[in-house]
Amino acid sequence: MYKYDEYDRALVDARVEEFRDQVQRRLSGALTEDQFKPLRLMNGLYLQLHAYMLRVAIPYGTLDSRQTRMLAHIARKYDRGYGHFTTRQNLQYNWIKLDDTPDILAELATVEMHAIQTSGNCIRNISSDQYAGAAADEVADPRPYAELLRQWSTFHPEFSLLPRKFKIAVIAADEDRAAMKLHDIGLKLVRRDGALGFEVYVGGGQGRTPMVAPLIRKFLPADELVSYLEACLRVYNRYGRRDNIYKARIKILIHEIGADQYRAEVEEEYLHVKALGIDPPAAELERIQAMFAPPPLVRDDSVTIDRSNPAFALWLDHQVVKHKVPGHAIVTISLKPIGGIPGDASADQIDVIADLAERFSHDELRITHAQNVVLPHVHMGDLAEVWAALTAAGLATPNLDLISDIIACPGLDYCSLANARSIPLAQKLSERFADMDRQRDLGEVKLKISGCINACGHHHAGHIGILGVDRKGEENYQLSFGGSGAEDASVGRIIGPGFSEDGVVDAVETALETYRSLRTEGERFLDTYRRIGAEPFKAAIYA
Structure with a gap:
């Protein structure tokens, strides 16, 4: 895995000391909250409902044991003894004291970790396939390219104040395990005629206006990645809306001007950028790739596993x-x-x-x-x-991709933007479907819950999605079906009026029992829904 070089260490250490000074000035009253807010957000520090929340970057989701133990140490020393892993492969601490933050960042720096660009209108943590480097179906390890993009994007002066936050994912297999098409830029590493390159998707996202990214380039040579992404960001920076936060994401720009026009603008800008020679030399990519050398695994065809338990x-x-x-x-x-x-x-x-x-x-x-x-x-x-x-350790629940493997944002229990609670609903749903035989019979059902329209719980991409909204001061839950963050990416559709917390649990159960009665051999819930449409489910739920 990647190890800091002298540049990484210098910039992270400098940022820690800079923020230490900014925190001291805030605590002394020399900075107002309005003056301090953009500074703390640049360091991943949010002011939530009850306390500060610190979001720690885990680039492309990769950690070693030393870094992981540091995360545990910080949870004990500075938080309430736990951490929350997020849908961007990061970790959040929900009960941070402002005056402790510089010390936390300094301790993270000792194990090559930071909170840089985990917030703000910049390029956020680069995400990737969690099976990268180990998956049997990948064409190559995508993480060296994710690391290259991390280095390119960190403190990039032109892209530090984009119209809105920007998210990039890199995968290298036909099976999309990272929701690549629901990112501002999604990159799929492919091999064509013996050459490595990328399919480039631009303009995906969730939130208020969910969209699946269109394919913008069928094949980009791998050694031209930085130039092409620089062109993509330049076009966005040039034309993206800054007068309306709800229309500022690149997906809105592409929707308004069309994928063809955006592609033409990028290709023209790409010619100018390539002439600048900003793509790294082959030796630099090789240096990065060497840090991702696979472990010395020896093929072993003799292993047998005792399954009697x-x-x-x-x-x-x-x-x-x-x-x-x-x-x-x-x-x-x-x-x-x-x-x-x-x-x-x-x-x-x-x-x-x-x-x-x-x-x-x-x-x-x-x-x-x-x-x-x-x-x-x-x-x-x-x-x-x-x-x-x-x-x-209480970590052996066998429920991957089953109904109780729920994605949920922190919701109204923590988040100042939320309209409804996500956590209690997730708990009730997992308890309703606790029986493992029942879960296995239902098969793959990806259930995702967001406490507000910002969709941090990826509800748009759920086979079953739940969105919490405020309806006249009451928490109300909208139910949607048919979403997917996989290679068959799609946005779920709201099926009808919302429910109370208990009502939506009952509605999910009714939907799944309806699926069981209508499915054909081997069909997932998503397959059945796509085959028969929403009407049979609506009829059962709203009967």
Whole structure:
């Protein structure tokens, strides 16, 4: 995994000391809150309902055990003993004191971590496939390119004050595990005629106006990536709206002028940018790629696993997938226990995860955009020991992609922008569907909950999506069906009037029972909905 060079260390250390001075001036009253707000947001510090929230960057979701233990340490020392993993592969602390923030950032810097560009109208944390470097279906590891973009975008003077926040995802497989088409820019690494390059999608996003990104370029040579993205951002920076926050995202620009016109503008700008020679030399990309060299895994075709323990066998079926090296596996650790808060992990649990990464996964782990954690390189002979340790820590729930594997934002329990609570609803839903036989019978159902229209819970991309709104001072929940963040990306459709908290739980259950009665062999909920449409579900729910 990537290690800081002298430039990384210098810029992060300088930012820590700069922010320490800014915090001292705020505490002394030399800066007003209005003056301080843009400064703290540049350092990932939000003022939420009850306290400050600090968002820590985890570039492309990759961590080692040392960094993970630091996250646990900060949770114990500066927060309330837990952290919240987010849908951008970051971690948030929800109970931070302002005067502690510089010390937290200084401690993060000692393990090559920071909170830079986790907020503000800039290029945010670059996300990627949580199975990168381990997946059997990828054409190459996409993370070196994500790291290249991190270096290009960090403190980029031209893109530090964009019309609106900007999100980029990089994948390298036909199966999209990172919701790539729902990003401002989505990049899919492909191989054409022996050459590596990218399919470039621009203009996706969720929020108030959800859109799936159109394909803007069918093939971009990999060594021209920086120039092309520079052109994409320049066109956006030039024409993007700054007079209306709700119309400022690049998806709105592309919707208004059309994908063809945007593509033409980018191609013209691309010719000018290429002439500047800003694409890195091959040696620099090779330097970055060397830091992502795969661990020394040895093919092992002799491994057999004892599946006589039903609980272990169930966990194997749901949480373990094929690794590209035979004899090894990719393990997803669920942060979605029945009745728990999606994405939350205690400091003790985070330490357990760090220990398992160090002992069994070549000192590497990943955060997923679905708020879980991955051990990417586990020998199959170690799976039983990993499962036993996870079980003891309350981390062995076997529910990946099932109805209780819910994505949810913090909602009105924490967020000052929210209209409704997400966490209690997620807990009620997971408890309603706690029976594992029932979950397995229902199959893949991706349920996602947002507490406001900003869609931090990705409700637009849920097979079943729930949006909390304020209706005359009461929390009300809209239900949508048919969304997907995968390679078949689509935006869910609201099916009708909203519900109370308990009412929407009943509505979800009715919808799933309707699906069970109408599905054909092998159909997921999403497949059935796409085949028969909304009317049978609406008839059952609103009967």
